[in-house]
Amino acid sequence: MTSDKHFHTIIIGAGPGGLACAAVLAQKGIDVLVLERSRRIGPKVCAGGVTWSGLARHLPDELVEKHFNSQHIRTGRQKTVITSPEPIISTINRENLGQWMAAKASRSGATIKTGTHVTAITEKEVITSSARFTYDFLVGADGSNSLVRRYLQIPVVHMGAGVQYLLTGNFTDMVWHLDPDQFATGYAWIFPHKDCASVGAYANRADMSPKVLQEKLHHWMAKHGMNTAGLKAEAATINFDFRGWHFGNRFLVGDAAGLASGLTGEGIYSAVCSGEAAARTIMDPVHKDVQLAKLIKKHRRHTRLLHLCGANNQFAQIILETLVAALRVKIIHFSALEMGE
């Protein structure tokens, strides 16, 4: 097999990280190829929550399923409702977001090949089952189980897991349930969409195995009158083991870089922010990305808090109850828990 074509930049993965990177590069006339193993861009196990401080304020209204100006937070001891004049979190359908981002990148001139699984990477080439492409720059936007990250020999130790059910119906409240007795350092959620809701739970795998997390979720749903009979559980990992994003002419973005929050599992904004930062750095090697620097700072803060809570259950109870009380009396803003500023 000989090389089929040379591209200035090849991006592996057409999730939000890869597509954001592709759009910025293509807008500047750079010859960019995105390779995506799935036939359809967008579908992904995800609750579809986007924060106002992150992505929500940049999205067109037609992409938003529901806006939430209030957040219902429950712990073992408190029940509180946080409100804000702007929507704190909005929900989007991942397939619609993916299609919208792909159309934007394509319109700008990016080549996107779907149904194309990258099976190997060399210093100069990206290899799929039917073709080889050479590159000047390579971007690994290939999610939690990144081939590019493995090629770069960067290990992954810190990984979260999320499990969800999609329940049909008109749900009105966005709910977070934080209780270390039930979900260790994680939480359960209800994220309402147009005519269904993502009901799920997230936890650091080191603090609770995915199997136990799912059992706890079942118990919690049953207690709140939600029935999983006949529904299929959807589960996936979330990499938050960040060890760098820029390695010479190769980059890692989003979940491949471990930039999702280990505390909340929020990763869509991290993917977009790091995808755009990688593109700007490819175009200008001395570019200093202020947004990404802020994101990395927040990521470190979230990881520190997570490890602090994970060290001791009673300690976690105290921290979480204090955190929620501080949110209630507005000493801290909800955005402290978000990845955006």
Ligand SMILES: Cc1cc2nc3c(=O)[nH]c(=O)nc-3n(C[C@H](O)[C@H](O)[C@H](O)COP(=O)(O)OP(=O)(O)OC[C@H]3O[C@@H](n4cnc5c(N)ncnc54)[C@H](O)[C@@H]3O)c2cc1C
């Ligand atoms: C249950 C659950 C709920 C979540 N809820 C939220 C939420 O409400 N809000 C939020 O912000 N985040 C949430 N997340 C996290 C969020 O989904 C991810 O952080 C985000 O999708 C990361 O984007 P990405 O572009 O880095 O990777 P991905 O979205 O994972 O995209 C990677 C792409 O690469 C492709 N790919 C992988 N390997 C190859 C290969 N070898 N060749 C070609 N293509 C390849 C994949 O098919 C995929 O399309 C949730 C995660 C889970 C598991």
